[in-house]
Amino acid sequence: MNLGRAVLVPKKLYQLVRGIKMSTKLKKKETTASFEKKVMTGSSMLVEALKAENVEVIFGYPGGAILPTFDEIYKDGIRHILARHEQGAIHAAEGYARVSGKPGVVIVTSGPGATNVITGIADAMMDSLPLVVFSGQVSTAVIGTDAFQEADVIGITMPITKHNYQVRTASELPRIIKEAFHIATTGRPGPVLIDLPKDVSIESGLFDYSKEVHLPGYQPTYLPNKLQIRKLVEAVSSAKKPVILVGAGVLHAKGSSELLEYVEQQQLPVASTLLGLGAFPGTHKLFLGMAGMHGTYAANMAIYECDLLISIGSRFDDRVTGNLQKFAPTAKIAHIDIDPAEIGKNIETHIPIVADAKEALKELILQNGRKGQNTLWNEELQQLKVEYPLWYNEDLAVIKPQKLIERIYEKTNGEAIVTTDVGQHQMWTAQFFKFNKPNRWVTSGGLGTMGFGFPAAIGAQIAEPNSPVIAIMGDAGFQMTLQELSLLQEMQLPVKLVIVNNASLGMVRQWQQIFYEERYSNSLVPVQPNFVKLAEAYDIKGMRVDHLADLDAAIEEMLSHPGPVLVDFRVAEKENVYPMVAPGAGLHEMIGVKPE
Numbered sequence: 001m002n003l004g005r006a007v008l009v010p011k012k013l014y015q016l017v018r019g020i021k022m023s024t025k026l027k028k029k030e031t032t033a034s035f036e037k038k039v040m041t042g043s044s045m046l047v048e049a050l051k052a053e054n055v056e057v058i059f060g061y062p063g064g065a066i067l068p069t070f071d072e073i074y075k076d077g078i079r080h081i082l083a084r085h086e087q088g089a090i091h092a093a094e095g096y097a098r099v100s101g102k103p104g105v106v107i108v109t110s111g112p113g114a115t116n117v118i119t120g121i122a123d124a125m126m127d128s129l130p131l132v133v134f135s136g137q138v139s140t141a142v143i144g145t146d147a148f149q150e151a152d153v154i155g156i157t158m159p160i161t162k163h164n165y166q167v168r169t170a171s172e173l174p175r176i177i178k179e180a181f182h183i184a185t186t187g188r189p190g191p192v193l194i195d196l197p198k199d200v201s202i203e204s205g206l207f208d209y210s211k212e213v214h215l216p217g218y219q220p221t222y223l224p225n226k227l228q229i230r231k232l233v234e235a236v237s238s239a240k241k242p243v244i245l246v247g248a249g250v251l252h253a254k255g256s257s258e259l260l261e262y263v264e265q266q267q268l269p270v271a272s273t274l275l276g277l278g279a280f281p282g283t284h285k286l287f288l289g290m291a292g293m294h295g296t297y298a299a300n301m302a303i304y305e306c307d308l309l310i311s312i313g314s315r316f317d318d319r320v321t322g323n324l325q326k327f328a329p330t331a332k333i334a335h336i337d338i339d340p341a342e343i344g345k346n347i348e349t350h351i352p353i354v355a356d357a358k359e360a361l362k363e364l365i366l367q368n369g370r371k372g373q374n375t376l377w378n379e380e381l382q383q384l385k386v387e388y389p390l391w392y393n394e395d396l397a398v399i400k401p402q403k404l405i406e407r408i409y410e411k412t413n414g415e416a417i418v419t420t421d422v423g424q425h426q427m428w429t430a431q432f433f434k435f436n437k438p439n440r441w442v443t444s445g446g447l448g449t450m451g452f453g454f455p456a457a458i459g460a461q462i463a464e465p466n467s468p469v470i471a472i473m474g475d476a477g478f479q480m481t482l483q484e485l486s487l488l489q490e491m492q493l494p495v496k497l498v499i500v501n502n503a504s505l506g507m508v509r510q511w512q513q514i515f516y517e518e519r520y521s522n523s524l525v526p527v528q529p530n531f532v533k534l535a536e537a538y539d540i541k542g543m544r545v546d547h548l549a550d551l552d553a554a555i556e557e558m559l560s561h562p563g564p565v566l567v568d569f570r571v572a573e574k575e576n577v578y579p580m581v582a583p584g585a586g587l588h589e590m591i592g593v594k595p596e
């Protein structure tokens with residue numbers, strides 16, 4: 001039965017929000033080899049299309065509605081990683097995408113399989129990660145009847161995907177897959193979902209995998225408007241207190257070397273968002289550190305006092321800005337972003353530049369504008385870096401979590417790929433691990449998803465089998481997706497699992513201590529599992545470290561072990577992340593800037 005074109009759910013609102021710009025021009029892009037046209041089933045088409053897109057690995061979990069596709073995966077031999085929970089599969093795909101720069105591909109079944117990837121889809125949407133997610137669906141004849149394992153995945157994922165499709169005939173599948181990869185990876189990257197009813201995956205149609213995508217309504221703007229660039233060049237020339245705020249947009253655009261060149265050309269100080277870390281070298285003299293809630297004093301004061309703030313690929317997240325009324329009150333704001341919907345969303349912008357970050361930076365370098373008179377400002381900021389460094393009180397016996405991160409940084413020479421979960425350990429890692437290279441830092445920023453760090457590390461290790469990968473996690477977050485120990489055991493990936501064990505939901509405990517008069521409601525977990533035995537149950541080396549005296553040797557043993565290792569580091573339980581911008585405060589109103 002041919003029902004004509006796929007049901008393209010009207011998504012204008014979301015298209016606007018995520019920068020899918022309406023235009024009448026035709027987009028043509030040649031990315032794939034031409035594939036022979038032939039008649040085949042929907043599920044064979046899916047596998048053929050993935051090969052045409054040069055997909056090397058799929059993350060997924062099978063079930064009834066997607067069985068024809070898994071049968072095809074079996075016959076074809078295309079690499080599929082069987083996670084132990086769909087959430088594990090999608091976070092692994094996110095880690096893979098973050099490190100490789102390629103789209104992560106996920107295949108799950110209908111109903112619970114699909115709903116189990118919702119958190120990951122929302123996470124990828126918030127952090128602009130390219131994913132193509134296939135969800136099985138019940139047959140077209142029973143859609144809408146509450147059939148077994150039916151869920152309205154199109155409805156559920158509408159606000160958390162860059163686009164979604166429900167396929168209605170096999171012959172439209174090649175076009176849909178082609179479009180999905182194009183949409184996921186171009187412009188501002190994001191997740192695209194394809195809902196595939198079982199009968200469509202069984203029926204036959206003509207496989208015609210075109211080289212071209214025709215999406216007249218989707219035309220991301222890559223090249224900057226030269227007049228706007230001119231305005232920015234002039235603003236930089238006349239600025240006395242300029243600062244750059246760099247976000248993950250620079251990483252997505254692969255624009256790190258251009259950023260470095262531009263910064264050195266103009267001698268501009270740089271602050272970073274959480275997700276932007278690594279886009280600019282963390283040990284560079286002009287780097288001020290992370291800005292925002294747990295940012296450095298120098299970065300936050302630079303933003304508060306600057307007269308020109310140049311945001312490149314950052315979206316002025318509330319964790320970065322603090323109280324908007326008090327944000328950069330005397331600054332002219334320039335905002336470079338590929339997504340026009342971000343410009344002016346949170347902050348009034350004086351120089352908007354809709355462009356790919358790399359292209360905009362290339363143009364700025366080319367213009368080679370007159371440098372601003374900011375030597376004094378740069379010196380002042382250097383002084384702030386020296387006077388107000390990140391700090392913690394040392395202890396002679398107990399392992400301070402900050403110390404743990406510092407020592408891991410030093411012992412890996414900062415070369416490792418580091419993933420984190422969400423909480424205090426995440427902030428300490430962002431503060432104390434200096435990322436000098438792009439795409440070594442994998443964390444859940446926008447959604448703040450506990451359970452992300454471990455599966456993301458598996459995906460990162462699959463993307464880069466020869467690089468050291470360390471997952472730094474809280475005791476609570478690790479337990480949200482620890483079922484993937486089974487996958488780690490099976491694959492024997494050399495991922496190092498670091499549990500920063502403070503026997504509590506640390507970040508929650510910190511907020512309760514500071515803002516809820518120490519009423520620790522459901523945040524203390526004094527009874528902890530035996531993580532060593534847990535690791536050993538999966539034939540993974542397990543270690544526990546209680547004393548500072550054993551810290552260095554334990555880190556060395558962990559790093560030199562050829563296979564996977566889990567280390568339960570028992571750290572100081574009541575340590576807080578400082579400095580901190582309390583909710584409602586401005587960036588200049590940080591607490592805990594200096595030791596008490």
Ligand SMILES: Cc1ncc(C[n+]2csc(CCOP(=O)(O)OP(=O)(O)O)c2C)c(N)n1
Pocket residue numbers: 421422423424425426448449450451473474475476477478500502504505506507508
């Ligand atoms: C799925 C999910 N549930 C709840 C939260 C809220 N939350 C943020 S941090 C945190 C505590 C995390 O504890 P742990 O993993 O031990 O890390 P720590 O803060 O101690 O380093 C919680 C509950 C969240 N971010 N994600």
